[in-house]
Amino acid sequence: MLTTQIHGVIFDMDGVLIDSEPAWQTAEHLVMTELGVPLSFEDTEQTTGLRIDQVVHYWYARHPWCSANDYDNLAVANKIVSQVVNEISAQGQPMAGVIEALNACQQLGLKIGLATSSSSAIITAVMNKLNIADYFEARCSAEHLSYGKPHPEVYLNCANALGLAPSNCLAVEDSFNGLIAARAATMQTVIIPAPNQATQARWAAAHHQLKDLTQLAGLLEQFRE
Structure with missing residues:
Protein backbone atom coordinates (compact mmCIF):
# COMPACT_ATOMS: atom_id res chain seq x y z
CA MET A 1 0.00 0.00 0.00
CA LEU A 2 1.28 3.47 -0.96
CA THR A 3 0.57 6.18 1.62
CA THR A 4 1.60 9.23 -0.43
CA GLN A 5 -1.38 11.26 -1.59
CA ILE A 6 -1.21 11.95 -5.32
CA HIS A 7 -3.51 14.67 -6.63
CA GLY A 8 -1.85 15.35 -9.95
CA VAL A 9 0.27 13.73 -12.63
CA ILE A 10 2.85 15.76 -14.51
CA PHE A 11 4.14 14.31 -17.75
CA ASP A 12 7.35 14.99 -19.58
CA MET A 13 6.66 15.13 -23.31
CA ASP A 14 9.44 13.88 -25.59
CA GLY A 15 9.82 10.14 -25.21
CA VAL A 16 6.88 9.94 -22.78
CA LEU A 17 3.88 11.20 -24.75
CA ILE A 18 5.33 11.16 -28.24
CA ASP A 19 8.01 9.08 -29.89
CA SER A 20 10.06 12.14 -30.78
CA GLU A 21 13.49 11.03 -29.60
CA PRO A 22 14.41 9.70 -33.08
CA ALA A 23 13.42 13.06 -34.55
CA TRP A 24 15.55 14.88 -31.98
CA GLN A 25 18.50 12.59 -32.58
CA THR A 26 18.27 12.96 -36.35
CA ALA A 27 17.95 16.75 -36.21
CA GLU A 28 20.68 17.14 -33.59
CA HIS A 29 23.07 14.88 -35.49
CA LEU A 30 22.37 16.49 -38.87
CA VAL A 31 22.70 20.10 -37.78
CA MET A 32 25.70 19.65 -35.50
CA THR A 33 27.70 17.55 -37.97
CA GLU A 34 26.99 20.10 -40.71
CA LEU A 35 28.63 22.64 -38.41
CA GLY A 36 31.69 20.45 -37.96
CA VAL A 37 30.90 18.91 -34.58
CA PRO A 38 31.96 15.22 -34.71
CA LEU A 39 28.78 13.66 -33.38
CA SER A 40 27.43 10.12 -33.69
CA PHE A 41 23.82 9.04 -33.24
CA GLU A 42 24.85 7.27 -30.04
CA ASP A 43 26.35 10.51 -28.73
CA THR A 44 22.98 12.26 -28.92
CA GLU A 45 21.69 10.07 -26.06
CA GLN A 46 23.91 12.09 -23.72
CA THR A 47 21.72 15.19 -24.12
CA THR A 48 18.30 13.56 -23.72
CA GLY A 49 16.08 15.73 -21.52
CA LEU A 50 18.17 18.90 -21.87
CA ARG A 51 16.78 22.15 -23.22
CA ILE A 52 17.83 22.84 -26.80
CA ASP A 53 20.16 25.75 -25.99
CA GLN A 54 21.82 23.51 -23.41
CA VAL A 55 22.20 20.80 -26.05
CA VAL A 56 23.97 23.17 -28.43
CA ALA A 61 31.82 23.16 -25.03
CA ARG A 62 33.26 19.73 -25.79
CA HIS A 63 34.50 20.74 -29.24
CA PRO A 64 35.44 24.41 -28.80
CA TRP A 65 37.39 24.57 -32.04
CA CYS A 66 34.06 24.20 -33.89
CA SER A 67 32.71 27.44 -32.40
CA ALA A 68 35.62 29.60 -33.50
CA ASN A 69 33.72 30.92 -36.52
CA ASP A 70 30.22 32.42 -36.34
CA TYR A 71 28.95 30.40 -33.39
CA ASP A 72 25.32 31.38 -32.78
CA ASN A 73 23.57 29.25 -30.15
CA LEU A 74 20.10 30.63 -30.92
CA ALA A 75 20.39 30.12 -34.67
CA VAL A 76 21.61 26.55 -34.26
CA ALA A 77 18.93 25.78 -31.67
CA ASN A 78 16.18 27.21 -33.89
CA LYS A 79 17.38 25.14 -36.83
CA ILE A 80 17.19 21.94 -34.78
CA VAL A 81 13.77 22.83 -33.38
CA SER A 82 12.41 23.61 -36.84
CA GLN A 83 13.45 20.20 -38.10
CA VAL A 84 11.92 18.47 -35.07
CA VAL A 85 8.60 20.34 -35.52
CA ASN A 86 8.46 19.33 -39.18
CA GLU A 87 9.18 15.70 -38.34
CA ILE A 88 6.54 15.57 -35.58
CA SER A 89 3.91 17.26 -37.74
CA ALA A 90 4.58 14.87 -40.61
CA GLN A 91 4.83 11.53 -38.85
CA GLY A 92 4.84 11.86 -35.06
CA GLN A 93 3.46 8.84 -33.24
CA PRO A 94 2.16 8.57 -29.65
CA MET A 95 4.01 6.40 -27.19
CA ALA A 96 2.20 3.22 -26.15
CA GLY A 97 -0.67 3.85 -23.74
CA VAL A 98 -0.83 7.66 -23.91
CA ILE A 99 -4.60 8.05 -24.24
CA GLU A 100 -5.18 5.19 -21.80
CA ALA A 101 -2.97 6.90 -19.22
CA LEU A 102 -4.54 10.33 -19.69
CA ASN A 103 -8.05 8.87 -19.40
CA ALA A 104 -7.05 7.01 -16.23
CA CYS A 105 -5.85 10.26 -14.67
CA GLN A 106 -9.13 11.96 -15.51
CA GLN A 107 -11.24 9.08 -14.23
CA LEU A 108 -9.40 9.21 -10.91
CA GLY A 109 -9.94 12.96 -10.64
CA LEU A 110 -6.25 13.76 -10.93
CA LYS A 111 -5.03 17.04 -12.37
CA ILE A 112 -2.83 16.68 -15.43
CA GLY A 113 0.18 18.83 -16.26
CA LEU A 114 3.04 18.97 -18.73
CA ALA A 115 6.63 19.87 -17.78
CA THR A 116 9.00 19.80 -20.71
CA SER A 117 12.31 21.19 -21.82
CA SER A 118 10.93 21.60 -25.32
CA SER A 119 9.89 24.92 -26.80
CA SER A 120 6.33 26.16 -27.21
CA ALA A 121 6.50 25.42 -30.94
CA ILE A 122 7.17 21.75 -30.26
CA ILE A 123 4.52 21.59 -27.53
CA THR A 124 1.95 22.95 -29.98
CA ALA A 125 3.04 20.49 -32.66
CA VAL A 126 2.69 17.55 -30.27
CA MET A 127 -0.65 18.64 -28.83
CA ASN A 128 -2.07 19.08 -32.33
CA LYS A 129 -0.60 15.88 -33.75
CA LEU A 130 -1.87 13.70 -30.89
CA ASN A 131 -5.05 15.75 -30.27
CA ILE A 132 -4.48 15.75 -26.50
CA ALA A 133 -4.44 19.46 -25.57
CA ASP A 134 -7.76 19.31 -23.71
CA TYR A 135 -6.39 16.84 -21.16
CA PHE A 136 -3.87 19.31 -19.73
CA GLU A 137 -4.72 21.89 -17.08
CA ALA A 138 -1.17 23.26 -17.18
CA ARG A 139 1.54 23.18 -19.82
CA CYS A 140 4.93 24.43 -18.69
CA SER A 141 8.09 24.77 -20.74
CA ALA A 142 11.62 25.44 -19.55
CA GLU A 143 12.17 27.38 -22.78
CA HIS A 144 12.52 30.81 -21.14
CA LEU A 145 13.60 29.77 -17.64
CA SER A 146 17.03 30.53 -16.24
CA TYR A 147 17.70 26.81 -16.02
CA GLY A 148 16.28 23.77 -17.78
CA LYS A 149 16.23 20.21 -16.53
CA PRO A 150 17.90 18.76 -14.45
CA HIS A 151 16.98 21.94 -12.52
CA PRO A 152 13.55 21.42 -10.90
CA GLU A 153 12.08 24.83 -11.79
CA VAL A 154 9.85 23.67 -14.64
CA TYR A 155 8.33 20.97 -12.41
CA LEU A 156 7.81 23.40 -9.54
CA ASN A 157 6.16 25.85 -11.91
CA CYS A 158 3.81 23.16 -13.20
CA ALA A 159 2.79 22.06 -9.71
CA ASN A 160 2.09 25.69 -8.84
CA ALA A 161 0.02 26.14 -12.02
CA LEU A 162 -2.03 23.09 -11.03
CA GLY A 163 -2.50 24.49 -7.52
CA LEU A 164 -0.78 21.48 -5.96
CA ALA A 165 2.10 20.90 -3.58
CA PRO A 166 4.99 19.25 -5.43
CA SER A 167 4.95 16.36 -2.97
CA ASN A 168 1.40 15.56 -4.09
CA CYS A 169 2.43 15.21 -7.72
CA LEU A 170 3.64 12.20 -9.66
CA ALA A 171 6.15 13.01 -12.41
CA VAL A 172 6.48 10.73 -15.42
CA GLU A 173 9.87 10.84 -17.15
CA ASP A 174 11.99 8.94 -19.64
CA SER A 175 15.38 10.62 -19.12
CA PHE A 176 17.85 10.78 -16.27
CA ASN A 177 18.03 14.59 -16.47
CA GLY A 178 14.26 14.77 -16.13
CA LEU A 179 14.28 12.27 -13.28
CA ILE A 180 16.80 14.38 -11.37
CA ALA A 181 14.62 17.45 -11.91
CA ALA A 182 11.49 15.73 -10.62
CA ARG A 183 13.27 14.26 -7.60
CA ALA A 184 14.73 17.69 -6.77
CA ALA A 185 11.18 19.07 -6.91
CA THR A 186 10.25 16.50 -4.18
CA MET A 187 7.77 14.69 -6.41
CA GLN A 188 7.00 11.02 -6.64
CA THR A 189 8.63 9.76 -9.82
CA VAL A 190 7.99 7.24 -12.55
CA ILE A 191 10.70 6.46 -15.07
CA ILE A 192 9.94 4.84 -18.43
CA PRO A 193 13.34 4.46 -20.07
CA ALA A 194 13.97 3.44 -23.64
CA PRO A 195 13.93 -0.38 -23.89
CA ASN A 196 17.65 -0.56 -24.67
CA GLN A 197 18.38 1.36 -21.45
CA ALA A 198 15.84 -0.30 -19.16
CA THR A 199 18.33 -2.34 -17.13
CA GLN A 200 20.68 0.52 -16.29
CA ALA A 201 21.34 0.87 -12.58
CA ARG A 202 20.74 4.63 -12.54
CA TRP A 203 16.97 4.16 -12.78
CA ALA A 204 17.00 3.04 -9.14
CA ALA A 205 16.83 6.77 -8.40
CA ALA A 206 13.15 6.66 -9.45
CA HIS A 207 10.37 5.63 -7.08
CA HIS A 208 8.81 3.46 -9.80
CA GLN A 209 9.90 2.07 -13.16
CA LEU A 210 7.40 1.05 -15.83
CA LYS A 211 7.72 -0.55 -19.23
CA ASP A 212 5.33 1.95 -20.83
CA LEU A 213 2.28 4.10 -20.09
CA THR A 214 -0.10 1.15 -20.35
CA GLN A 215 1.05 0.28 -16.81
CA LEU A 216 0.38 3.73 -15.34
CA ALA A 217 -3.31 3.16 -14.55
CA GLY A 218 -2.44 0.20 -12.34
CA LEU A 219 0.16 2.20 -10.46
CA LEU A 220 -2.26 5.09 -9.92
CA GLU A 221 -4.80 2.70 -8.44
CA GLN A 222 -2.24 1.74 -5.80
CA PHE A 223 -2.07 5.35 -4.66
CA ARG A 224 -5.85 5.35 -4.19
CA GLU A 225 -6.02 2.23 -2.02
Missing part, protein backbone atom coordinates in the same frame (compact mmCIF):
# COMPACT_ATOMS: atom_id res chain seq x y z
CA HIS A 57 26.20 24.52 -25.66
CA TYR A 58 26.96 20.99 -24.45
CA TRP A 59 28.47 19.96 -27.79
CA TYR A 60 30.30 23.17 -28.53
Whole structure:
Protein backbone atom coordinates (compact mmCIF):
# COMPACT_ATOMS: atom_id res chain seq x y z
CA MET A 1 0.00 0.00 0.00
CA LEU A 2 1.28 3.47 -0.96
CA THR A 3 0.57 6.18 1.62
CA THR A 4 1.60 9.23 -0.43
CA GLN A 5 -1.38 11.26 -1.59
CA ILE A 6 -1.21 11.95 -5.32
CA HIS A 7 -3.51 14.67 -6.63
CA GLY A 8 -1.85 15.35 -9.95
CA VAL A 9 0.27 13.73 -12.63
CA ILE A 10 2.85 15.76 -14.51
CA PHE A 11 4.14 14.31 -17.75
CA ASP A 12 7.35 14.99 -19.58
CA MET A 13 6.66 15.13 -23.31
CA ASP A 14 9.44 13.88 -25.59
CA GLY A 15 9.82 10.14 -25.21
CA VAL A 16 6.88 9.94 -22.78
CA LEU A 17 3.88 11.20 -24.75
CA ILE A 18 5.33 11.16 -28.24
CA ASP A 19 8.01 9.08 -29.89
CA SER A 20 10.06 12.14 -30.78
CA GLU A 21 13.49 11.03 -29.60
CA PRO A 22 14.41 9.70 -33.08
CA ALA A 23 13.42 13.06 -34.55
CA TRP A 24 15.55 14.88 -31.98
CA GLN A 25 18.50 12.59 -32.58
CA THR A 26 18.27 12.96 -36.35
CA ALA A 27 17.95 16.75 -36.21
CA GLU A 28 20.68 17.14 -33.59
CA HIS A 29 23.07 14.88 -35.49
CA LEU A 30 22.37 16.49 -38.87
CA VAL A 31 22.70 20.10 -37.78
CA MET A 32 25.70 19.65 -35.50
CA THR A 33 27.70 17.55 -37.97
CA GLU A 34 26.99 20.10 -40.71
CA LEU A 35 28.63 22.64 -38.41
CA GLY A 36 31.69 20.45 -37.96
CA VAL A 37 30.90 18.91 -34.58
CA PRO A 38 31.96 15.22 -34.71
CA LEU A 39 28.78 13.66 -33.38
CA SER A 40 27.43 10.12 -33.69
CA PHE A 41 23.82 9.04 -33.24
CA GLU A 42 24.85 7.27 -30.04
CA ASP A 43 26.35 10.51 -28.73
CA THR A 44 22.98 12.26 -28.92
CA GLU A 45 21.69 10.07 -26.06
CA GLN A 46 23.91 12.09 -23.72
CA THR A 47 21.72 15.19 -24.12
CA THR A 48 18.30 13.56 -23.72
CA GLY A 49 16.08 15.73 -21.52
CA LEU A 50 18.17 18.90 -21.87
CA ARG A 51 16.78 22.15 -23.22
CA ILE A 52 17.83 22.84 -26.80
CA ASP A 53 20.16 25.75 -25.99
CA GLN A 54 21.82 23.51 -23.41
CA VAL A 55 22.20 20.80 -26.05
CA VAL A 56 23.97 23.17 -28.43
CA HIS A 57 26.20 24.52 -25.66
CA TYR A 58 26.96 20.99 -24.45
CA TRP A 59 28.47 19.96 -27.79
CA TYR A 60 30.30 23.17 -28.53
CA ALA A 61 31.82 23.16 -25.03
CA ARG A 62 33.26 19.73 -25.79
CA HIS A 63 34.50 20.74 -29.24
CA PRO A 64 35.44 24.41 -28.80
CA TRP A 65 37.39 24.57 -32.04
CA CYS A 66 34.06 24.20 -33.89
CA SER A 67 32.71 27.44 -32.40
CA ALA A 68 35.62 29.60 -33.50
CA ASN A 69 33.72 30.92 -36.52
CA ASP A 70 30.22 32.42 -36.34
CA TYR A 71 28.95 30.40 -33.39
CA ASP A 72 25.32 31.38 -32.78
CA ASN A 73 23.57 29.25 -30.15
CA LEU A 74 20.10 30.63 -30.92
CA ALA A 75 20.39 30.12 -34.67
CA VAL A 76 21.61 26.55 -34.26
CA ALA A 77 18.93 25.78 -31.67
CA ASN A 78 16.18 27.21 -33.89
CA LYS A 79 17.38 25.14 -36.83
CA ILE A 80 17.19 21.94 -34.78
CA VAL A 81 13.77 22.83 -33.38
CA SER A 82 12.41 23.61 -36.84
CA GLN A 83 13.45 20.20 -38.10
CA VAL A 84 11.92 18.47 -35.07
CA VAL A 85 8.60 20.34 -35.52
CA ASN A 86 8.46 19.33 -39.18
CA GLU A 87 9.18 15.70 -38.34
CA ILE A 88 6.54 15.57 -35.58
CA SER A 89 3.91 17.26 -37.74
CA ALA A 90 4.58 14.87 -40.61
CA GLN A 91 4.83 11.53 -38.85
CA GLY A 92 4.84 11.86 -35.06
CA GLN A 93 3.46 8.84 -33.24
CA PRO A 94 2.16 8.57 -29.65
CA MET A 95 4.01 6.40 -27.19
CA ALA A 96 2.20 3.22 -26.15
CA GLY A 97 -0.67 3.85 -23.74
CA VAL A 98 -0.83 7.66 -23.91
CA ILE A 99 -4.60 8.05 -24.24
CA GLU A 100 -5.18 5.19 -21.80
CA ALA A 101 -2.97 6.90 -19.22
CA LEU A 102 -4.54 10.33 -19.69
CA ASN A 103 -8.05 8.87 -19.40
CA ALA A 104 -7.05 7.01 -16.23
CA CYS A 105 -5.85 10.26 -14.67
CA GLN A 106 -9.13 11.96 -15.51
CA GLN A 107 -11.24 9.08 -14.23
CA LEU A 108 -9.40 9.21 -10.91
CA GLY A 109 -9.94 12.96 -10.64
CA LEU A 110 -6.25 13.76 -10.93
CA LYS A 111 -5.03 17.04 -12.37
CA ILE A 112 -2.83 16.68 -15.43
CA GLY A 113 0.18 18.83 -16.26
CA LEU A 114 3.04 18.97 -18.73
CA ALA A 115 6.63 19.87 -17.78
CA THR A 116 9.00 19.80 -20.71
CA SER A 117 12.31 21.19 -21.82
CA SER A 118 10.93 21.60 -25.32
CA SER A 119 9.89 24.92 -26.80
CA SER A 120 6.33 26.16 -27.21
CA ALA A 121 6.50 25.42 -30.94
CA ILE A 122 7.17 21.75 -30.26
CA ILE A 123 4.52 21.59 -27.53
CA THR A 124 1.95 22.95 -29.98
CA ALA A 125 3.04 20.49 -32.66
CA VAL A 126 2.69 17.55 -30.27
CA MET A 127 -0.65 18.64 -28.83
CA ASN A 128 -2.07 19.08 -32.33
CA LYS A 129 -0.60 15.88 -33.75
CA LEU A 130 -1.87 13.70 -30.89
CA ASN A 131 -5.05 15.75 -30.27
CA ILE A 132 -4.48 15.75 -26.50
CA ALA A 133 -4.44 19.46 -25.57
CA ASP A 134 -7.76 19.31 -23.71
CA TYR A 135 -6.39 16.84 -21.16
CA PHE A 136 -3.87 19.31 -19.73
CA GLU A 137 -4.72 21.89 -17.08
CA ALA A 138 -1.17 23.26 -17.18
CA ARG A 139 1.54 23.18 -19.82
CA CYS A 140 4.93 24.43 -18.69
CA SER A 141 8.09 24.77 -20.74
CA ALA A 142 11.62 25.44 -19.55
CA GLU A 143 12.17 27.38 -22.78
CA HIS A 144 12.52 30.81 -21.14
CA LEU A 145 13.60 29.77 -17.64
CA SER A 146 17.03 30.53 -16.24
CA TYR A 147 17.70 26.81 -16.02
CA GLY A 148 16.28 23.77 -17.78
CA LYS A 149 16.23 20.21 -16.53
CA PRO A 150 17.90 18.76 -14.45
CA HIS A 151 16.98 21.94 -12.52
CA PRO A 152 13.55 21.42 -10.90
CA GLU A 153 12.08 24.83 -11.79
CA VAL A 154 9.85 23.67 -14.64
CA TYR A 155 8.33 20.97 -12.41
CA LEU A 156 7.81 23.40 -9.54
CA ASN A 157 6.16 25.85 -11.91
CA CYS A 158 3.81 23.16 -13.20
CA ALA A 159 2.79 22.06 -9.71
CA ASN A 160 2.09 25.69 -8.84
CA ALA A 161 0.02 26.14 -12.02
CA LEU A 162 -2.03 23.09 -11.03
CA GLY A 163 -2.50 24.49 -7.52
CA LEU A 164 -0.78 21.48 -5.96
CA ALA A 165 2.10 20.90 -3.58
CA PRO A 166 4.99 19.25 -5.43
CA SER A 167 4.95 16.36 -2.97
CA ASN A 168 1.40 15.56 -4.09
CA CYS A 169 2.43 15.21 -7.72
CA LEU A 170 3.64 12.20 -9.66
CA ALA A 171 6.15 13.01 -12.41
CA VAL A 172 6.48 10.73 -15.42
CA GLU A 173 9.87 10.84 -17.15
CA ASP A 174 11.99 8.94 -19.64
CA SER A 175 15.38 10.62 -19.12
CA PHE A 176 17.85 10.78 -16.27
CA ASN A 177 18.03 14.59 -16.47
CA GLY A 178 14.26 14.77 -16.13
CA LEU A 179 14.28 12.27 -13.28
CA ILE A 180 16.80 14.38 -11.37
CA ALA A 181 14.62 17.45 -11.91
CA ALA A 182 11.49 15.73 -10.62
CA ARG A 183 13.27 14.26 -7.60
CA ALA A 184 14.73 17.69 -6.77
CA ALA A 185 11.18 19.07 -6.91
CA THR A 186 10.25 16.50 -4.18
CA MET A 187 7.77 14.69 -6.41
CA GLN A 188 7.00 11.02 -6.64
CA THR A 189 8.63 9.76 -9.82
CA VAL A 190 7.99 7.24 -12.55
CA ILE A 191 10.70 6.46 -15.07
CA ILE A 192 9.94 4.84 -18.43
CA PRO A 193 13.34 4.46 -20.07
CA ALA A 194 13.97 3.44 -23.64
CA PRO A 195 13.93 -0.38 -23.89
CA ASN A 196 17.65 -0.56 -24.67
CA GLN A 197 18.38 1.36 -21.45
CA ALA A 198 15.84 -0.30 -19.16
CA THR A 199 18.33 -2.34 -17.13
CA GLN A 200 20.68 0.52 -16.29
CA ALA A 201 21.34 0.87 -12.58
CA ARG A 202 20.74 4.63 -12.54
CA TRP A 203 16.97 4.16 -12.78
CA ALA A 204 17.00 3.04 -9.14
CA ALA A 205 16.83 6.77 -8.40
CA ALA A 206 13.15 6.66 -9.45
CA HIS A 207 10.37 5.63 -7.08
CA HIS A 208 8.81 3.46 -9.80
CA GLN A 209 9.90 2.07 -13.16
CA LEU A 210 7.40 1.05 -15.83
CA LYS A 211 7.72 -0.55 -19.23
CA ASP A 212 5.33 1.95 -20.83
CA LEU A 213 2.28 4.10 -20.09
CA THR A 214 -0.10 1.15 -20.35
CA GLN A 215 1.05 0.28 -16.81
CA LEU A 216 0.38 3.73 -15.34
CA ALA A 217 -3.31 3.16 -14.55
CA GLY A 218 -2.44 0.20 -12.34
CA LEU A 219 0.16 2.20 -10.46
CA LEU A 220 -2.26 5.09 -9.92
CA GLU A 221 -4.80 2.70 -8.44
CA GLN A 222 -2.24 1.74 -5.80
CA PHE A 223 -2.07 5.35 -4.66
CA ARG A 224 -5.85 5.35 -4.19
CA GLU A 225 -6.02 2.23 -2.02
